[in-house]
Amino acid sequence: MNRNIIGIEEIASYIPEGRISNYDRKEQFGINDHFIEKKIGVKKVAIKAADEETSDLCFKAFGALSNKINIEKGKIDVVCVITQNPDSNIPHTSAKLHGLLDLPEKCACFDISLGCSGYVYGLSIIKSFMDENYLSNGLLFTADPYSKIVDKNDKNSSLLFGDAAAVTLMSSKPVLKLGRSLFGTIGKQYSALTCENGKLFMDGSAIFVFAAKYVPEDVTALLKINSLLLEDIDRFIFHQGSKYVVNTISSNLGLDPARVAFDIYDYGNTVSSSIPIILEKEIVKKENKRILISGFGVGLSWASGILNRL
Amino acid sequence: MNRNIIGIEEIASYIPEGRISNYDRKEQFGINDHFIEKKIGVKKVAIKAADEETSDLCFKAFGALSNKINIEKGKIDVVCVITQNPDSNIPHTSAKLHGLLDLPEKCACFDISLGCSGYVYGLSIIKSFMDENYLSNGLLFTADPYSKIVDKNDKNSSLLFGDAAAVTLMSSKPVLKLGRSLFGTIGKQYSALTCENGKLFMDGSAIFVFAAKYVPEDVTALLKINSLLLEDIDRFIFHQGSKYVVNTISSNLGLDPARVAFDIYDYGNTVSSSIPIILEKEIVKKENKRILISGFGVGLSWASGILNRL
Numbered sequence: 001m002n003r004n005i006i007g008i009e010e011i012a013s014y015i016p017e018g019r020i021s022n023y024d025r026k027e028q029f030g031i032n033d034h035f036i037e038k039k040i041g042v043k044k045v046a047i048k049a050a051d052e053e054t055s056d057l058c059f060k061a062f063g064a065l066s067n068k069i070n071i072e073k074g075k076i077d078v079v080c081v082i083t084q085n086p087d088s089n090i091p092h093t094s095a096k097l098h099g100l101l102d103l104p105e106k107c108a109c110f111d112i113s114l115g116c117s118g119y120v121y122g123l124s125i126i127k128s129f130m131d132e133n134y135l136s137n138g139l140l141f142t143a144d145p146y147s148k149i150v151d152k153n154d155k156n157s158s159l160l161f162g163d164a165a166a167v168t169l170m171s172s173k174p175v176l177k178l179g180r181s182l183f184g185t186i187g188k189q190y191s192a193l194t195c196e197n198g199k200l201f202m203d204g205s206a207i208f209v210f211a212a213k214y215v216p217e218d219v220t221a222l223l224k225i226n227s228l229l230l231e232d233i234d235r236f237i238f239h240q241g242s243k244y245v246v247n248t249i250s251s252n253l254g255l256d257p258a259r260v261a262f263d264i265y266d267y268g269n270t271v272s273s274s275i276p277i278i279l280e281k282e283i284v285k286k287e288n289k290r291i292l293i294s295g296f297g298v299g300l301s302w303a304s305g306i307l308n309r310l
Numbered sequence: 311m312n313r314n315i316i317g318i319e320e321i322a323s324y325i326p327e328g329r330i331s332n333y334d335r336k337e338q339f340g341i342n343d344h345f346i347e348k349k350i351g352v353k354k355v356a357i358k359a360a361d362e363e364t365s366d367l368c369f370k371a372f373g374a375l376s377n378k379i380n381i382e383k384g385k386i387d388v389v390c391v392i393t394q395n396p397d398s399n400i401p402h403t404s405a406k407l408h409g410l411l412d413l414p415e416k417c418a419c420f421d422i423s424l425g426c427s428g429y430v431y432g433l434s435i436i437k438s439f440m441d442e443n444y445l446s447n448g449l450l451f452t453a454d455p456y457s458k459i460v461d462k463n464d465k466n467s468s469l470l471f472g473d474a475a476a477v478t479l480m481s482s483k484p485v486l487k488l489g490r491s492l493f494g495t496i497g498k499q500y501s502a503l504t505c506e507n508g509k510l511f512m513d514g515s516a517i518f519v520f521a522a523k524y525v526p527e528d529v530t531a532l533l534k535i536n537s538l539l540l541e542d543i544d545r546f547i548f549h550q551g552s553k554y555v556v557n558t559i560s561s562n563l564g565l566d567p568a569r570v571a572f573d574i575y576d577y578g579n580t581v582s583s584s585i586p587i588i589l590e591k592e593i594v595k596k597e598n599k600r601i602l603i604s605g606f607g608v609g610l611s612w613a614s615g616i617l618n619r620l
Contacts, residue, residue: 183443186415
């Protein structure tokens with residue numbers, strides 16, 4: 001039996017309609033338009049309905065995928081959900097989703113616990129798992145609704161995080177193929193981003209200092225192991241943590257801002273969904289022959305990869 | 311760069327010293343010695359100290375591994391923790407463990423959320439991830455301390471579940487190599503095993519009926535895709551859910567009980583650690599040329615694989 005070349009065939013996403021405007025919170029948090037538009041780059045954060053569960057967000061992302069492409073559900077071999085805000089810890093959200101989507105019994109399901117680096121990890125994990133097990137059709141979901149844990153009075157997180165989900169169809173008919181990836185962890189700094197007793201804590205400046213140093217270094221190392229130069233990349237998609245962090249990473253790499261994606265004004269930092277939501281828009285542009293993606297955050301953790309158009 | 315053949319080099323485990331005796335609870339639960347010894351096969355359940363976290367159990371399992379084999383921590387490329395009872399949901403437990411173990415920055419860390427099928431899944435996931443990313447040394451931890459969520463007055467779960475952790479060193483110098491694996495899910499039956507608001511609920515008879523039907527079918531299919539017969543397997547290690555479920559699966563497959571491992575009398579059903587704790591004892595027996603492992607539970611989910619001695 002031959003192994004297939006597994007890669008990204010299609011991407012779809014779901015961003016809930018609910019919004020909280022940051023302009024309405026200027027007085028509460030002592031911020032101004034410059035801070036909203038130039039510093040964080042988030043005008044509104046998307047917020048799910050109170051009764052929408054993580055699996056529901058995934059289910060709706062799958063609905064968006066089905067509107068784009070015909071999915072034969074009976075041929076789905078694996079479902080992976082990246083989340084640190086599951087419906088509950090037992091069972092895994094992918095199992096609930098398996099039931100909601102009415103998928104076949106011979107379908108592997110597992111969740112991966114990772115934050116903003118999760119999509120890059122997830123692509124490599126599901127791709128290699130599919131190769132290893134001769135699987136042809138996989139669904140990689142990201143859904144990490146931080147509204148479950150964000151304290152609305154915490155300026156550090158409340159103005160930034162939005163709810164969303166994305167689904168990436170991995171198949172043996174890919175549009176984008178994965179190059180080599182790199183992964184890293186500084187577990188000793190985990191306390192910069194934690195959730196205890198249902199409350200998120202984020203030391204934004206510690207994460208910023210970490211990302212500004214490690215992500216450019218990682219991108220440089222990634223290009224080297226892929227035998228590529230910065231010029232060989234058509235589009236850079238960094239985790240959309242904030243406008244300031246994306247600009248700083250770009251600047252530290254000496255990148256023209258026009259080559260770097262940033263577009264979360266309307267919905268915020270959607271954690272592991274931030275890269276696939278942007279990638280969904282970039283995948284249709286045929287001039288993007290080679291895309292670099294890099295995620296960073298909770299752990300502290302980072303991961304970078306190259307996507308090559310076939 | 312050549313890809314290595316990644317497999318299991320060594321296994322170690324940690325079972326906390328604390329025990330609750332089921333003989334002391336005969337009156338409370340209306341059970342007798344026959345039930346304890348012949349039906350569930352659990353005389354005592356292991357229980358961690360109140361201040362021992364999931365990452366601590368993993369850390370101690372790593373200590374046991376270090377006592378067996380010299381580990382160069384600077385060469386560890388990936389850490390994966392299988393758990394549905396993490397220290398907390400953010401960060402992932404593997405990141406905390408990365409810090410506790412003082413591992414290098416160029417080390418991938420992620421958690422997988424799965425229950426009793428988790429070890430078989432985890433082996434395939436970490437093996438394929440290591441192959442894909444040219445990694446040579448990985449640590450696969452299982453640690454799912456159910457004492458965090460078991461209601462001590464719930465007969466269905468309290469007499470069964472024990473706390474433990476195991477660690478499997480995956481390397482390019484394997485003793486056991488993975489054959490092909492199979493995975494399955496019935497998400498529509500997830501409600502048979504859940505945790506809501508910190509309390510475990512288990513419909514033991516639903517899980518039993520599921521396992522008695524699906525696991526033998528899966529083993530038969532697994533042997534077929536590996537071009538093997540039941541006689542070709544030297545040792546069968548099923549998830550140690552209870553003596554009754556292991557015996558029923560064995561009987562449904564027509565297996566001589568002497569070929570099937572069962573040994574949880576002293577510590578109980580340790581969820582995803584149940585297979586590696588037994589495998590640790592079986593790996594040293596050179597006559598075990600081919601071992602079949604199969605896990606089943608939360609999801610509902612199952613996974614089976616073949617381990618071949620090199």
